[in-house]
Amino acid sequence: MVTQPGKPAPDTTRRSERSRRAIYEAALALVGEVGYPKTTVEGIAARAGVGKQTIYRWWGSKADVLLEAFLDLGEQAAEAAGQVPYAIPDTGDLAADLKAVLRATVDELLDPRYDAPSRALTAEGLVNEQLGREFVAKLLEPNLRLYADRLRSAQDAGHVRADVDPRIALELFVSPLAQRWLQRTGPLSYEYTDTLVDYALNGLAPR
Amino acid sequence: MVTQPGKPAPDTTRRSERSRRAIYEAALALVGEVGYPKTTVEGIAARAGVGKQTIYRWWGSKADVLLEAFLDLGEQAAEAAGQVPYAIPDTGDLAADLKAVLRATVDELLDPRYDAPSRALTAEGLVNEQLGREFVAKLLEPNLRLYADRLRSAQDAGHVRADVDPRIALELFVSPLAQRWLQRTGPLSYEYTDTLVDYALNGLAPR
Amino acid sequence: MVTQPGKPAPDTTRRSERSRRAIYEAALALVGEVGYPKTTVEGIAARAGVGKQTIYRWWGSKADVLLEAFLDLGEQAAEAAGQVPYAIPDTGDLAADLKAVLRATVDELLDPRYDAPSRALTAEGLVNEQLGREFVAKLLEPNLRLYADRLRSAQDAGHVRADVDPRIALELFVSPLAQRWLQRTGPLSYEYTDTLVDYALNGLAPR
Amino acid sequence: MVTQPGKPAPDTTRRSERSRRAIYEAALALVGEVGYPKTTVEGIAARAGVGKQTIYRWWGSKADVLLEAFLDLGEQAAEAAGQVPYAIPDTGDLAADLKAVLRATVDELLDPRYDAPSRALTAEGLVNEQLGREFVAKLLEPNLRLYADRLRSAQDAGHVRADVDPRIALELFVSPLAQRWLQRTGPLSYEYTDTLVDYALNGLAPR
DNA sequence: CCATAAACGAGACGGTACGTCTTGTCTTTCT
DNA sequence: AGAAAGACAAGACGTACCGTCTCGTTTATGG
The missing domain is CATH 1.10.357.10 (Tetracycline Repressor, domain 2)
Structure with a gap:
């Protein structure tokens, strides 16, 4: 400021x-x-x-x-x-921890008390760069850091490949949820977020 | 209408x-x-x-x-x-095809001729549901369908697991790029989109 | 303009x-x-x-x-x-004509329908030169001209000294009435305006 | 108060x-x-x-x-x-005394140090009765009393008709000057005020 | 000689009006 | 009948002052 x-x-x-x-x-x-x-x-x-x-x-x-x-x-x-x-809970089971947090996020996004203002602020931020940066720095960034921390901890435990950049990795499940919510490109459900975590962790290609 | x-x-x-x-x-x-x-x-x-x-x-x-x-x-x-x-090209190499398309998308997103209006329309659509739905239906949806088609074709070729839902799978690389662009949460680059494709296809967990 | x-x-x-x-x-x-x-x-x-x-x-x-x-x-x-x-009536009797007009003016000045706005405009004109000049030119001046005309006619008839400037002479009875009204320095009455005309025509010095 | x-x-x-x-x-x-x-x-x-x-x-x-x-x-x-x-000087020559005072008044009215505030106060007083009365009582009235006193003294000396009301008589030269100044209906000059005194004392009608 | 209470400077407050800007409608005139 | 032009009712904008109301800080006795 x-x-x-x-x-x-x-x-x-x-x-x-x-x-x-x-x-x-x-x-x-x-x-x-x-x-x-x-x-x-x-x-x-x-x-x-x-x-x-x-x-x-x-x-x-x-x-x-x-x-x-x-x-x-x-x-x-x-x-x-x-x-x-x-902080995101760390039970040792990365998939379970992420699914739990994302389910809670779904609940929040469906709560009109949060939906209306954060949707409005996001919209304003898209078009007003100064506000956008402030919105990201004060609201989005702190949240994303939590995911990055959890992923790093999983890397230490050998549950995530060591060469993966956590800051990019977290986007694989966070961004799809955000986009579905903001642009209404599909329904929000626990099943959906669970699937996102599974796909992100295991990949789309056959093993 | x-x-x-x-x-x-x-x-x-x-x-x-x-x-x-x-x-x-x-x-x-x-x-x-x-x-x-x-x-x-x-x-x-x-x-x-x-x-x-x-x-x-x-x-x-x-x-x-x-x-x-x-x-x-x-x-x-x-x-x-x-x-x-x-349609998205189909050379048989899914990763290469997706990377090429996403690189072209990055170029477009960085072009102010496209950036300003589509950013504005996205913003308006977040807050104005009617316009948002129209925007998604006329602009976003047709594009997403192309990705879904390419993924389905990859499934047929055995390059993508058969149990994967293409409509969700495509979000793993499309949504992160969209969010980075819209909310300026990180730089847009070919390296970034290439990484997204790799992570999405191979997953974060060690093989 | x-x-x-x-x-x-x-x-x-x-x-x-x-x-x-x-x-x-x-x-x-x-x-x-x-x-x-x-x-x-x-x-x-x-x-x-x-x-x-x-x-x-x-x-x-x-x-x-x-x-x-x-x-x-x-x-x-x-x-x-x-x-x-x-035009101001010309019966040949200057004093009577002036008294009649001034009595009518008194009536008008005491009518709230005229008092409030013209008082307000006068006040504004004192402090706002541009408006003041417009007010004088469009409202005051045309009225004063009528008095000057009547006085000139009286000069022709020999009822007013030939060396008198009508533009100044008319102020002797018009301005006192205006000031009494605007500044409330005394009551407005027919008797008062009659007196003004008498004093102005005959002078204060003994004959 | x-x-x-x-x-x-x-x-x-x-x-x-x-x-x-x-x-x-x-x-x-x-x-x-x-x-x-x-x-x-x-x-x-x-x-x-x-x-x-x-x-x-x-x-x-x-x-x-x-x-x-x-x-x-x-x-x-x-x-x-x-x-x-x-007090207004009393040399025995009423016309000369009045002319001298009015010339001094002209000087004052043309001094911007006095013009701006007294014009503003007059304007405010026209529209705000309470202030107007205070303005008249504290500023105008004391001045007018001086003229009335001088006129009464002239009556005692036989230079002004005994049946003349000094409170009205003084308006014949004071009010025109005030109005010219306030409403800018004509130029202020010594010649003008001298003329006012002459007209007021001798009247407009032929002797 | 200090205690205390009022006046003081500063300026935030709930308001009102300003004069400008834009919206979406309506009207006029031209094509 | 559509279009260019633009006046209109409506109402929000962001600013300027109003007059009131705290805040500390002088300051000036009077106990």
Whole structure:
């Protein structure tokens, strides 16, 4: 985050926590109710009982607001579950561990509470490079790292070929799921993600 | 496309071909020059030397215009290359064939002429279900079918396990490339796509 | 009125008469009801059932709108009274004629229908030179000319000294009335205006 | 001035003299530089190096501030000239005395240091009755009283008809000058004010 | 001589209005 | 009847100020 030259940089210590929370809730609620394109800064301000300037003072656009709101939602959910330092379980059975995590991901993607905002943020990020990079860095990347870590651990145990790049390998099951979800190219199911893991680990060619 | 009840349905036979072409070109040019969000119906009309009503008469939104413009662009490119009934080459070497096609895809994705509009349409489609389905059906689906066909042919030749579902299998290399491109999660290169094909065909687990 | 360079100059022939009338009425009503400072462009638009842009397309500010609305009001009143080419009556008795006109003026100044907008326009004109000059040229000046004409006619009849400048002379009774009205420095009454005429014609010094 | 019930009434003895002076200067400077409408409370506070609340604590509006600032300016000028208990000179020649005073008034009205703020206050007073009355009572009225006094003295000396009301008589030359200045209906000059005095004293009718 | 309470600077806040921009509809005129 | 042109009602944009409300920080007695 870089300080802009023209703006006098508001005083963070005097910021209204109450307003911030209200804005987060309003933004998430509106995106869920009327969709991202019909969600307006004006609407968020009105619903949060806040002046528009309070939004523009702290964020640059409705996309920025939604990104922070969604990050906050994730943090709160994680805190509630007491799993802040998170990692993919390592039972020694790579396939089982991955299937379990992907099944949980399917559940999340089907939850409208997460679907609407993250779909909106992904869409915005495709077209707005700055926001896209922030979205990837703050939301996507930390998640992908978990998969890479698990794969490296599997390599150490000899369950994955040593010459495989974990950062590419993880895409074999993560990206298909993401694309199906985002572009609705097929149904999301446990069976589907299980299959992805099997194909990815064992390959398509006959053994 | 379904005829709306309230609208008197304009007479297609009297439609101005010249206007349609000008609108396509203006839409693609603007998306490339100023980006999708700053591309407006008004801007397209002005640039095409066309009345706004002419756009609203034939399309429902700027996304619709862009979708048709982009489809038209693809058709024109295909016609120019004389490859209208297209299929993935089948040399008998599945890995080589897939790598070649994916390399060509990388070239296309890096071409700003294609990048800007298809990125914009994808983004719009994530959030606008109706357009998303149309985008998938008219642009994505036909392409994916080519991969499925090639995989089925490989199955017949015994190069791919018979129990593999080609519709899922193709996602192992297509989706990662799509996600890297759309979300900028990593660089696009021939080396990368070659690796994807190798991983997908041979699997991650040691043989 | 000079055409601005940056603005594309809207097409007057396609202008909506209905909107113009509605805007005039809304502007005059609001100034009368809530006062000039609380009259807003947005309020005028809402009351007139008109988009804000329709106001900004044809006028530069709320003062411009009110000036035209008030001019229109005057024209309509004049037309209704069938006195379009107006002049101060000339019965041969200068004092009587002036007193009659000033009494009518008093009535008008006490009519809230005229008081609110003309007071507002005068105030705006004091501080905004461009509007002030327009206000004077279109509203004040034509009226003052009538007094000058009547005084010149009186000079011809020998009822006013020949060396008197009518343009200055008329100020002796017009300006005091205007100032009393605008600045509330004293009550407006027929007696007062009669006195003004007497003093002005006969002078303060003993004869 | 009546104490408002809801407000805790700040302690005048602890008031910052330095801030008050800075506010006066900032207000007058801004009105002169950018005009009254573009002068804002925020701008005054910023220029004076003062918190906004310090202004709202002691004044009710920017008009109030400007009124006091202008009164203070007048007092300071008067003190500097050592003429605090002021009166119009009485040389025995009424016409000469009035002409001298009006010539001095012309000089003042043409001084931008006075023109901008008093024009602004007059304008505000036209539309804001409360401020208008204060403006008249504190600035205009004391001045008019001086003319009335001089006229009464002239009546005693037999230079003005005994049946003339001085409060009305003075308007014959004061109001025209005020109106020419405020509404720019004609040029201000010594010749003009001399003429006004002559006309007012001797009348327009032939003797 | 310090305690304390008010005024102070700073500026965030909930609001309102600004003047601009774009949307999608409607109307006029030309072809 | 379609098309170019563009006015229109609607409403969101991002900015500027309003007047109120905290925040520490002077500052100025008065106990």
